[in-house]
Amino acid sequence: MPVRVLDRHEVRRLAEAGAQLVEVLPREEYEDLHLPGAVHLWLRDLDHEAAERLERTRPVVVYCWDWMCDMSPRAAARLEQLGFRQVYDYVPGKADWLAAGWPAEGRSAAAPSAGDVAQRDVLTCRVGQPVDEVLVRMRDAGQAVCVVVNDERVVTGLLRRRTAEARADATVEEVMRPGPATVRAHEPLGPLLERMAKARVRTVVVTDPEGRLLGLVDRTSGEHALDAGHAVAA
Template sequence: MPTRLMDRQEVFRLVEQEMAQLVEVLPRERYEQVHLPGALQMGLRDLDRQARERLDTARPVIVYCADELCDLSARAAARLQQLGFRQVYDYVPGKADWLAAGLPREGEIASTPLSGDVADRDVPVCTVDQTLDEALAVLDETGRRVGVVTDADQVVIGLLRHEDAAARIGGVVDDVLQSGPATVRADRPLLPLLERMARSGTAAVPVTDPEGHLLGLLEREDVERLVARGEVGAG
């Protein structure tokens, strides 16, 4: 039975350390739009012929499709094993998981900026038990009006606004944080997001991976500048 991969970091490891071959089994037009770096495209109907012509049976093979609900990669992995490939992996979360985490991509639309590309990766971060004085010092030092509150694993817990922290004497971040803020994935198109932020009056939104880990902070002003320069498409 092919090995099911759920961890995108394991995909990285297999490709970099064990020279695994990446294969996307979605239709060619979807592959050409955007795909994982170095991936080959093979449809299920052409898999038998192309696998023999383009793949090395001595090297591991990782197949992927759209997401966990797509069965193309599972079917392709099963067939590759029948064709004599011994190390076959099915990257179950697929391309949706990879792109949502803001990892490198190739293809026709790969250069179009997305939320993860524009987000500030050097955002001030604090924890719930940090004193407000300490958190304010970090915000002042960076000149930021908002910081992101995370746990020890960098999972987003809330936001800390400078004005809220400055208005309270003493205490810790947990006393004034804005809990449960909306977040977006790294592959979110910018123009629809900007429209939503403008309607709701949101100045900044955390960008997270599918596990809720902080990737950066996306500020509305940054997106507006890109739009003004004509660098943002509808997505």
């Protein structure tokens, strides 16, 4: 039967229920970052090690890096040939998990990222709302931006306070900046702040792989967090 493909929510549910998570990338990549509790079993070693290291009575979820990596589907197919009957393939892979800001293990797990410093209490608005109403909320909250989202919190635009003040009689859709730049939660903080400074950008939106709002990185707060992290490391 075909190997079932999972999304990250299904992977987490299976892992919590006792499934075995298996990363089939080379060891160096596994040791850098891997899903919590995952074991390393390189694709080339499946034939020699699967029977010793994996339990046939428990589900097995294999993954590699992302959709373009073919190691996990090949590993899943081979495990089935070796007699494992509950095999699943997390095709979106580790990149999808990390991009959503979900926890990981490994030597780089403690490195600061966009998701670590993102402000989660972000002011949001809808395209049909009057700008003057949103402007009141922005002033009350002391916020310089409002992220425009749909009912699923997918980001569709960005409304800045100075723009709202100049067009208070319009709707959000008429004055918002559509298609704002976004980053994923696992974006390394240092290089991100450098790009923001070079582009003279104060804030950047953080979204998950489905485009849903996770938070907002403020450059000043991010720089303070990065400096604090360096001080602790020293």
